[in-house]
Every structure is written in structure tokens, then in C-alpha cells.
Amino acid sequence: MRKAYASIAVALFAVQGIFAPAFAADAPIDITWAKLMPPAQQMNALKPKTFFSGSQPAPDDGGPPPPALPEGGFMSVKRKQPGSNQPPRVVTEYNGKRVKIGGYVVPLDFEATSVKEFLLVPFVGACIHVPPPPANQIVYVKSEKGFEIGGQFDPVWVTGTIKTEPAFTGLADAGYTxxxxxxxHRKE
Incomplete structure (x- = not known):
């Protein structure tokens, strides 16, 4: 009888040893917004300007900068930002990995209260009330099943496979998908 229990115990440990790595591999990597920012690179020094100046950075071709926009008009024009001709800087080590990240929903495609496509952003009101964060701080999320949104500013946890491919929406450019x-829904 003891031999039977011993052989069952050995078999259970063997099975656990075989399947444990598979279960561990399915566990998502918890990431934070800071982990989505690549290490800082030294950028060319830009001439300081006030927020409301309406001035624009000098063009890449070395020509003179365009004239300042009239007061109040600069917020409605999508201006070329330094480095905008290059893909967004992202952390490629997460590409294809299963991750879990918390943030706030900016709905893009929804039916009533069910959201299927949205931007996940690190703080409330990003892309709506203020200029959008950099592309590496915006995640374009596709949820085939959709989910019921409680309130516009409710925090959520998103679990899925992340890709380092940019998404260009009418609202903001996302560095990740x-x-x-x-x-x-996340409890704070």
C-alpha cells in the first residue's frame, strides 16, 4: 500500500513538473507605463518657448520656421513635432508577449455601453481634455468580445498580447497595440 502511495506521489510530482512551466508561461507580465518608455536619448536642444506662443519648431530642411499662428488658432492645427517623421520610440522586448497593464479607457468603437476598440492611457482625460501623451504612452486596444464600460473615467486592467506596431487613430497616435x-474594471 505504501508503494502505491509513493508511486502516485512520484507520478503527481512528475506531472506537476511537466505542466508547471506551461502554466507559468501563460501568466501575463505585469507592466507599468514607465516600462513602455525606452531609455532617454539625447535630443537636439530646442529653443525654449512659452506654451501659448504658437511658434513651431524649425523644419528639418534647415529653412526658416513657419510664421506664428494667430492667437487661439494654434490649438486647432496638427503641427509637426520634432521626430514626427520617424516611428514612435517603443520598447521592443515586450513585442509578442502576454502582458497586463492598468490604465484609463478612451473609447473609439462602441455600441451603447459595450466597447470593442479603445485607447488605453495612463491618466484620466488624456486625449480628451489635454494634448495626448507621447505615442509610447498610448496603447491601442482591440477587444473582440468587447466589455461593458461603467463610467468614462473608470480605471481598467487589460490583459493580452502586446505588439510594438503603431496605430494611427483620428484621436491620437499609439505606439503599441x-x-x-x-x-x-480595476478597484483603486
Whole structure:
């Protein structure tokens, strides 16, 4: 009888040893917004300017900068930002990995209260009330099943496979895309 229990115990440990790595591989990597920012690179020094000046950076071709926009008109024009002719700087080590990240929803495609496509952003009101964060701080999320949104400013957890491919929406440019397995309301 003891030999039977011993052989069952050995078999259970063997099975656990075989399947444990598979279960561990399915566990998502918890990431924060700071981990989505690549290490800082030294940028060319830009001439300081006030926020409301309406001035624009000098063009890449070395020509003179365009004239300042009239007061109040500069907010409605999408201006060329330094480095905008290059893809967004992202952290490629997460490409193809299953991750979990928390943030706030900016709906893009929804039916009533069910959201299927949205931008995940690090703080409330990003892309709506203020200029959008940099592309490496915006994640375009596609949820095939969709999820019920409680309130516009409710925080969520998104779990799914992240890709380091940019997405260009009418609202903001995202540096990452996640195909969401789950979107859960987050308790703060």
C-alpha cells in the first residue's frame, strides 16, 4: 500500500513538473507605463518657448520656421513635432508577449455601453481634455468580445498580447497595440 502511495506521489510530482512551466508561461507580465518608455536619448536642444506662443519648431530642411499662428488658432492645427517623421520610440522586448497593464479607457468603437476598440492611457482625460501623451504612452486596444464600460473615467486592467506596431487613430497616435483577452474594471 505504501508503494502505491509513493508511486502516485512520484507520478503527481512528475506531472506537476511537466505542466508547471506551461502554466507559468501563460501568466501575463505585469507592466507599468514607465516600462513602455525606452531609455532617454539625447535630443537636439530646442529653443525654449512659452506654451501659448504658437511658434513651431524649425523644419528639418534647415529653412526658416513657419510664421506664428494667430492667437487661439494654434490649438486647432496638427503641427509637426520634432521626430514626427520617424516611428514612435517603443520598447521592443515586450513585442509578442502576454502582458497586463492598468490604465484609463478612451473609447473609439462602441455600441451603447459595450466597447470593442479603445485607447488605453495612463491618466484620466488624456486625449480628451489635454494634448495626448507621447505615442509610447498610448496603447491601442482591440477587444473582440468587447466589455461593458461603467463610467468614462473608470480605471481598467487589460490583459493580452502586446505588439510594438503603431496605430494611427483620428484621436491620437499609439505606439503599441494589444489584442485583449480580458478587460476588467480595476478597484483603486
Amino acid at each position: 494589444i489584442d485583449a483577452d480580458t478587460v476588467e
